[in-house]
Amino acid sequence: MRMVSRLVFAFGLFLALAALLPAVAAAQAKPVTTTFWDAEPADLVKLRMEILKGFEAKYPHIKINYLNIPYAEARQKLVTAAATKTLPDTMFFQATWLGEFAAMGELLDLGPYAEKWPGGKNLLPQVFSVGKAYKNTLYYLPSEFQIDALFYRADWFKEAGIKGPPTTWAEFLDAAKKLTDPAKNRYGFSMRGAGGNERYYIMWMLMANGNVFFEKDGSLGLLNHGGMDGLKWYLELCTVHQVCTPNSVNNSFLENTAEFSSGTAAMYIHNQYSVARQIKAFGGTVEAAREKFGTAAIPRGPKGRYIAANFTNGYVIFKQSAHPEETWELVKWMLSPENDSKFSQTTGALPANKSVYDEAWFKGNPFLAVFKQQLDDPAGSFNFPIQMAKWNSLIAGPLKEEFQKGLLKQQSAEATGQAIGKAISDALK
Amino acid sequence: MLAPALGFILTFILYPLGLNFSTSFQHRVFTEPMANQFVGLANYVKIATDPTFWLVLRQSALWVTGSLAFQFLLGLALALLLNERFPARGLYRSLILSPWAISGVIIAIMWKWMYNPQVGVLNEILVRLGLVSHRLAFLADPSTALPAVIFTNIWRGTPFFAVILLAALQTVPKELYETAAMDGAGPWQRFLHVTLPSIVPMIFAALLLRTIWIFNDVDLIFVMTDGGPVRASETLATFLYKKASRDLDFGMGSALAMVMFAILMTITALYYRAFRRSGRMF
Numbered sequence: 094m095r096m097v098s099r100l101v102f103a104f105g106l107f108l109a110l111a112a113l114l115p116a117v118a119a120a121q122a123k124p125v126t127t128t129f130w131d132a133e134p135a136d137l138v139k140l141r142m143e144i145l146k147g148f149e150a151k152y153p154h155i156k157i158n159y160l161n162i163p164y165a166e167a168r169q170k171l172v173t174a175a176a177t178k179t180l181p182d183t184m185f186f187q188a189t190w191l192g193e194f195a196a197m198g199e200l201l202d203l204g205p206y207a208e209k210w211p212g213g214k215n216l217l218p219q220v221f222s223v224g225k226a227y228k229n230t231l232y233y234l235p236s237e238f239q240i241d242a243l244f245y246r247a248d249w250f251k252e253a254g255i256k257g258p259p260t261t262w263a264e265f266l267d268a269a270k271k272l273t274d275p276a277k278n279r280y281g282f283s284m285r286g287a288g289g290n291e292r293y294y295i296m297w298m299l300m301a302n303g304n305v306f307f308e309k310d311g312s313l314g315l316l317n318h319g320g321m322d323g324l325k326w327y328l329e330l331c332t333v334h335q336v337c338t339p340n341s342v343n344n345s346f347l348e349n350t351a352e353f354s355s356g357t358a359a360m361y362i363h364n365q366y367s368v369a370r371q372i373k374a375f376g377g378t379v380e381a382a383r384e385k386f387g388t389a390a391i392p393r394g395p396k397g398r399y400i401a402a403n404f405t406n407g408y409v410i411f412k413q414s415a416h417p418e419e420t421w422e423l424v425k426w427m428l429s430p431e432n433d434s435k436f437s438q439t440t441g442a443l444p445a446n447k448s449v450y451d452e453a454w455f456k457g458n459p460f461l462a463v464f465k466q467q468l469d470d471p472a473g474s475f476n477f478p479i480q481m482a483k484w485n486s487l488i489a490g491p492l493k494e495e496f497q498k499g500l501l502k503q504q505s506a507e508a509t510g511q512a513i514g515k516a517i518s519d520a521l522k
Numbered sequence: 523m524l525a526p527a528l529g530f531i532l533t534f535i536l537y538p539l540g541l542n543f544s545t546s547f548q549h550r551v552f553t554e555p556m557a558n559q560f561v562g563l564a565n566y567v568k569i570a571t572d573p574t575f576w577l578v579l580r581q582s583a584l585w586v587t588g589s590l591a592f593q594f595l596l597g598l599a600l601a602l603l604l605n606e607r608f609p610a611r612g613l614y615r616s617l618i619l620s621p622w623a624i625s626g627v628i629i630a631i632m633w634k635w636m637y638n639p640q641v642g643v644l645n646e647i648l649v650r651l652g653l654v655s656h657r658l659a660f661l662a663d664p665s666t667a668l669p670a671v672i673f674t675n676i677w678r679g680t681p682f683f684a685v686i687l688l689a690a691l692q693t694v695p696k697e698l699y700e701t702a703a704m705d706g707a708g709p710w711q712r713f714l715h716v717t718l719p720s721i722v723p724m725i726f727a728a729l730l731l732r733t734i735w736i737f738n739d740v741d742l743i744f745v746m747t748d749g750g751p752v753r754a755s756e757t758l759a760t761f762l763y764k765k766a767s768r769d770l771d772f773g774m775g776s777a778l779a780m781v782m783f784a785i786l787m788t789i790t791a792l793y794y795r796a797f798r799r800s801g802r803m804f
Binding site: 168169172175176192193196197198275278286287288338339340341342343344348351352355357358482483485486489490493494497498500501503 | 638657764768769770
C-alpha cells in the first residue's frame with residue numbers, strides 16, 4: 094500500500110513537472126522579436142492585434158513587432174524592403190506576389206516546417222496545392238480563399254417573371270437582356286473592366302475550353318480548344334448585346350458592388366467579401382437581404398461546367414528572417430482553427446481550416462454555401478499561374494489593357510485574344 | 523559653414539541623382555537578378571523607339587498645360603475678387619483654400635464617384651436639367667478620361683494660385699492705383715499697367731512651381747483612372763511609376779526618370795531665360 098502511494102505520488106509529481114516544463118523552458122528561452130507586416134484595412138487592425146496579443150501571452154519570449162501598411166502601398170514597400178535587405182520576418186501576403194518574390198529568392202521553404210506540424214492535417218488540401226505553386230515548393234501558406242460567384246437581384250428576377258438564378262450562359266444572357274433598360278438606368282450586368290478584369294474573362298475562356306490554361310507541354314492553352322470563343326462571348330455582352338453598365342471599362346469591384354446595391358445593375362460577379370456589404374445594403378439582416386438578392390454558381394459554359402476563379406492571401410516567411418523557428422510559431426498561430434475562424438467571421442473570407450466550415454456562423458449564412466461548393470469542386474475552381482515571376486506585372490499591364498481595348502471596340506475580340514496570348518507567352522520565356 | 527549645406531546636397535540630391543543616372547545604363551529587373559548588366563544606351567533607345575513613350579509625353583503636355591492655364595486664370599480671377607472689400611471676405615478667403623487642404627487621394631475618390639454614370643451626382647444633374655439624353659461615362663471614355671481628370675486637377679490647384687497671387691496683390695502700393703486713376707486710366711488699364719507688372723515675379727514663381735508639381739503628380743490619375751482606359755490618361759510620371767514599381771524594371775525606370783529630369787531642367791532654363799529677358803530679378 095505504501096509502495097502504491099509512493100508510486101502515485103511520484104507519477105503525480107512527474108505530471109506536474111511535465112505541465113510546468115514548457116513554461117519554464119519558454120521563460121528561460123532567449124527573448125526574440127519577430128517582425129510581422131500586414132496590409133489589412135484599418136478596421137481589421139484591432140482584431141489582428143488581439144490575436145497577436147494572444148500569441149505573446151502564450152509565447153512570452155517572442156515579441157511581435159507589428160506593422161500595418163495601407164494595401165495600395167504594400168507591394169511597393171515589400172519591393173523596397175527586398176532591395177534594401179530590410180524585409181520583415183513574415184507577412185500576410187497576396188498570392189499574386191508569390192512568383193516574383195520566389196524568383197527573387199526571398200522566400201523560405203516552409204515544407205520542412207509543415208511536415209512536422211500536426212495542425213496541417215486540418216487545413217484544406219487547396220492550402221498546399223496553391224502554396225506549392227512555385228516550383229512545387231511550399232513557399233506560401235494560404236490562410237483565406239476568395240472564390241467568385243454570381244450575385245443577382247432576386248427581386249428584379251421575380252418582378253420580370255424570370256426564373257432565376259441563371260445556370261447557363263444562354264440563361265445569363267437572356268436574363269441580362271430582359272433586365273436592361275437604359276431609360277430607367279438599369280442594366281443586366283456590371284462588368285469589371287478595370288484592374289482585376291483578367292479574373293473574369295479568363296474564367297469565361299476556361300469555361301469554354303475545358304479549363305486548359307497550359308497545355309501538357311507547358312505552352313499557353315488558354316486560347317485553344319474554344320477559349321477564344323469564350324472571350325468573344327464575354328466581350329460581346331458589352332460590345333454587341335449592350336447589357337453592361339456604361340462605366341464597365343473603368344469598374345473595379347467597388348463600382349460593381351455600388352452599381353448592384355444602388356439598383357442600377359442586376360448581376361455582377363465577385364467573391365464572398367461582397368456578401369457582408371450587400372447584406373448591409375439590403376436591410377442589414379440575412380432575412381431582409383434574401384428578399385432582394387441571392388448568390389449562385391457561375392453560369393455553366395458550353396462544356397457544361399462552371400469555373401470560378403480562386404484567389405488567396407496567406408503567410409510567407411522571408412529568407413532574411415533571423416528567427417525562422419519563432420516566426421513559424423506565429424504562422425501556426427495565425428493558421429490555428431480558432432484564429433482562422435475569428436478572422437473569417439470578420440473579413441468574410443473562406444477559412445483554411447476544414448473544421449471551421451462546420452461552425453454555426455458559416456452554416457447559418459445561406460449566401461456562403463455556393464462559394465464553398467465551388468471551392469470544393471476541383472474541376473470547378475481555377476488557380477491563376479501565380480508561379481509566373483511576371484504574373485503581377487502582366488495583370489496590371491497588358492492583360493488589363495488589351496481587354497479594355499476589346500471592350501472599347503478599339504480592336505476585335507480575336508485581336509484581343511491574340512494580344513493577351515502573346516503577352517502571357519512572352520512572359521513564359 | 524558651407525559644410526552642412528554641401529553635405530545635405532551631396533547626400534540627398536547628388537548621390538541619389540548619380541545612382542539613378544548610373545542605373546539608367548543597366549538592365550536591372552528585380553525578378554531577373556542573374557541578368558543584371560551594363561547595357562549602355564539601350565534603355566534610352568528603347569524609350570525613343572517606344573510609341574507609348576511619345577503618346578504619354580503628348581498627354582503629359584496636355585495634362586500640364588491644360589491644368590496650369592485654367593488654374594492660373596481662375597486663381598488670378600479669384601485673387602482679384604478677394605482683394606476687393608465685401609462682407610464676409612475673411613470667410614471666403616478661408617473657404618477658398620479647402621480644395622488645396624484636402625488630400626489628393628480623397629479628392630480623387632470623391633470626384634471618381636461624382637463622375638460615375640450610374641450613381642454619380644454630375645450625371646444626375648445633367649440628366650435632370652435635360653442637358654444630356656444619356657448618361658456619360660466620363661472616366662470610361664478614352665476621349666473624356668484625361669479632360670475629366672484635368673478638370674479635377676483644376677479644382678484642386680486653383681486655390682494655390684489664388685492664395686499666392688492674393689498675397690502678391692496686397693503688396694502693390696495703393697498710390698500707384700491712385701496715380702494711374704488721376705491720369706485717367708480705367709480699371710482694365712490699371713490692371714494691365716499697374717497690377718500685372720507688379721506681380722509678374724510671383725506669377726513666374728508660381729507657374730514654375732506648379733509646372734513641376736503637375737508634371738510629377740500621380741495621385742489623381744492613379745486613383746481615378748490608373749492611366750486608363752487603355753492609357754488614355756497616362757502621363758510620363760505614371761508610366762515611369764509602373765515601369766519601376768509594377769514591372770520591377772529599375773533600369774528602364776531610371777532612364778525614364780532621367781528623361782523627365784532633362785525635360786524639367788529645360789523648362790526651368792527656359793523660364794529663367796524669359797525672366798532675365800523681361801529684366802526682372804527673381
